[in-house]
Amino acid sequence: MPYLLSVCEAGSLAGAARMLRVNHSTVFRRIEAVEARLGVRLFERLARGYIMTPAGERFYERAILLCEGMDELERELGGQDLRLEGPLTVTTTDSLLHCLAPIFAQFRHTYPDVELRLLSDVQALDLMQRDADIALRPTNNPPEHWIGRDLFSLSFATYAHRDYWQAVQDDGPEYYHWIMLGDDLNQSPMSKITLRRKHQEAKSTVLNTMMSVFDMVNAGFGIAAMPCYLGEKHETLVRVDEPDDSAGWRLWLLAHPDVRRSARVNAFYDFATKHITDEVLGIS
Known part of the structure; x- marks a missing residue:
């Protein structure tokens, strides 16, 4: 078929x-x-x-x-599966997976019989089609048909490696090199911040994942807008501009209503709600 x-x-x-x-x-x-x-x-x-x-x-x-x-x-x-064992698939972003790896490791140790699968594909996955059991996603428009918990608000700001920023900040904004996350419609908070703050004559480099943007910023390649939970967590980076939360994005924990009754999904919901905090993400 x-x-x-x-x-x-x-x-x-x-x-x-x-x-x-x-x-x-x-x-x-x-x-x-x-x-x-x-x-x-x-x-x-x-x-x-x-x-x-x-x-x-x-x-x-x-x-x-x-x-x-x-x-x-x-x-x-x-x-209807009430066992605290078996597979559990969680989809999230590459940047959240980078920051929350210790939380996922702690969950695995707490529930050793749950086979945790973590997906950070850049393509949107479909909980309706069971591509994943749970989604941990930044969004300002969570789907109405999913059961969700609003964990907290997200802010975004521009960051640079401290050595790069020290070397270029007196040269003028037209000489800054910007690193951008690919966004055809320029609708993401990072794209909007970049378009507002980037000088029209400044050069830029476009990448396709948030963690590749972070890696290039951390290597001293240039300036980039990124989530504060990523930028604030690394001492090698300095914040160039004040945080911006005007996009109204929040961190959501989402699941389809039918699988919400699963013991594995309930266990992860409760664990994530308790342990994923702004302090853990370095934005307290």
């Missing part, structure tokens, strides 16, 4: 092959085999791609309902 659904959604064999990370010919053989077994054509093969026949549209509608039902059943059964 994944092969058929992928062709329905992608509209081509090549697109489906990319989604599934398989060979183009593998998708073709699977589609041909299903159509032969059913005795019906599910797709019209056109020059511009694969178009669903009425039978294909009917299959797609039923398949989506089946997948949604299986996802709901998995969440409900997983949410």
